[in-house]
Amino acid sequence: MMRLVSFLTALDRWLLAAIVLLGILGLLNLAALPGPALFLKQSIFIAAGFILFAxxxxxDYRILRSTPLVGMAVWGSGVGLLALVALIGEAVRGAQNWIYLGPISIGPIEIVKLGSLLMLAHYFAREHRGLVFPGRVALSALAVIVPITFAFLQPDLGAVALLAMLWFGSVLILRIPLRTVVAIVLLVIFAATFAWGTLLHDYQRARVLAFLHPQDDPLGxxxxxxxxxxxxxxxxxxxxxxxxEDLISRLSFLPESSTDFAFSAIVERTGFFGALLMLSAFAVILWRIxxxxxxxxxxxxxxxxxxxxVLLASEISLHVGMNLGMIPVxxxxxxxxSYGGSHLLxxxxxLGILESIRLHQPGFVRSDRDASAEL
Structure with missing residues (x-):
């Protein structure tokens, strides 16, 4: 019992408080929608998520650090499920990216994100001295190129952008040589140009054009x-x-108000101060990471x-930017x-793995307690 109390008191209170606040905002958004089903399911997902976090x-993350095969297994499982989606997946809003097993839906891209995160961490840890060579940096991109290919075929451009930002952002922060950064940027420009001309579906081009010229098709x-x-x-x-009762989001004038446009729905309900509170909670999470x-x-x-x-900052930025009309949908x-079990869990x-790293860093927990005491 004492060990459990000691463990609970050692957890990052700032991080947990921010997560709880965001979870409450999300649940309030769902509670205001007609019917209790989404609210009840999300409550279960959140409870399961905290158990998973603990x-x-x-x-002990050091077992994970010394066993790269774990990250490879997670990544391989996610990529395998992505391939399976192409065979038996169900299309939702034009993208075939879900596997339905009875009442349970699985989003393989979420597993891929965690696997890619672990694989890149292992690779960059092992090859940190070799990142001065462009070839070593390019090799690390395989962790995201394979799932990006499957995601593009579904098509799921949100996942494509997120995985690309995970790799590119990590590489930039790790301070690779400028010539390698320039080469990567030129490659991205070439790939984007090629994709626009030959790979994008008509509705995807329409979304980009609608972002650039919204007045041309306001109802489409x-x-x-x-x-x-x-x-x-x-x-x-x-x-x-x-x-x-007369909210835009409640009256179905705002599509997907529980998922893709959750930020807009909550801001309509809580205003600027609610948006500030939500973004502050995200800032706390990023600060703790x-x-x-x-x-x-x-x-x-x-x-x-x-x-x-990089991953969470990208998710937050892309979602908020999309809701504010700053980037294409x-x-x-x-x-x-947002509502959804795969992403939440x-x-x-x-974050549970991150907390394990924090708890096993010498002196980290004590310094946090001292800082809290000073406050």
């Missing part, structure tokens, strides 16, 4: 983005109320924390806020 935090390709912006503006400073990266005592821990920081959930697992 389990990974209890687990630009409708979702336009409604999201209207919902944000309608929130004002203090919002229109959680359970107001960054502290682990800065104070890491080995290359694996540092690379993993950096990768997770791509369909990405907002961590801990893998995010909890990823």
């Amino acid at each position: 389990g990974f935090a209890l687990f 390709a630009a409708y979702q983005s336009r409604q999201a912006i209207v919902a944000v503006g309608a929130g004002g400073l203090t919002g229109r109320g959680i359970f107001a 960054g502290r682990v990266a800065i104070r890491a005592t080995n290359n694996f821990s540092c690379a993993y924390a950096i990768g997770l920081l 791509s369909g990405l959930p907002l961590p801990f806020v 893998t995010t909890f697992a990823a």
Whole structure:
């Protein structure tokens, strides 16, 4: 019993408080929608997520660090499921990216993200001295190129962008030579140009064109983005109320208000102050991840924390940017806020591994306690 109490008191309170706050905002968004089904399911997902977080935090990450095969197994499982999606997956909003097993739906891309995170951490930890060579850097891209290919075929451009940002952001933060960065940027420009001309579907091009010229098709390709912006503006400073009956999001004028446009739905209900509270909670999470990266005592821990920081920052930026009309609609959930079990559970697992790293860093927990005492 004493060991359990000691473990619970050692957990990162700032991180947990931010997660709880975001979870509550997400649940309030679901509670305001007609019917209790989504609210009840998400409540179960969140409870399971905290159990998963605690389990990974209890687990000694040093076993994971010394066993690269674990990360490869997670990555391989996710990629295998992505391939299976092509055979038996069910298309949702034009993208075939879900496997349905009775009442359970599995999003393989979430498993791939965690696997890619682990594989890149192992590779960068092992090859940190060799990253001055462009060939070594390019080899690391295989961890995301394979799943990106499958995601593109589904097609799931949100996942493509996220995996690319995970790799590119991690590489930049790890301070590779400038000539390698320039080569990567030129390659990305070439790939984007090629994809636009030969690989993108018509509806995907329409989304990009609608972003650039929303006035040309306000009730078609630009409708979702336009409604999201209207919902944000309608929130004002203090919002229109959680359970107001005439909300844009409640009356189905804002599509996917529980998932892809959760940010807009919550801002309409809670206003500017609600948005500020939500973004502050995300800032706290990113701050706590960054502290682990800065104070890491080995290359694996540092690379993993950096990768997770880039991944979550990318997810948040893409979702919020999409909801504010700053980038084309791509369909990405907002961590801990959007409805969905696969994304929520893998995010909890990823943060649980980070918490294990924190708990096993010499002096880390004590310094956090001292800092809290000073506050």
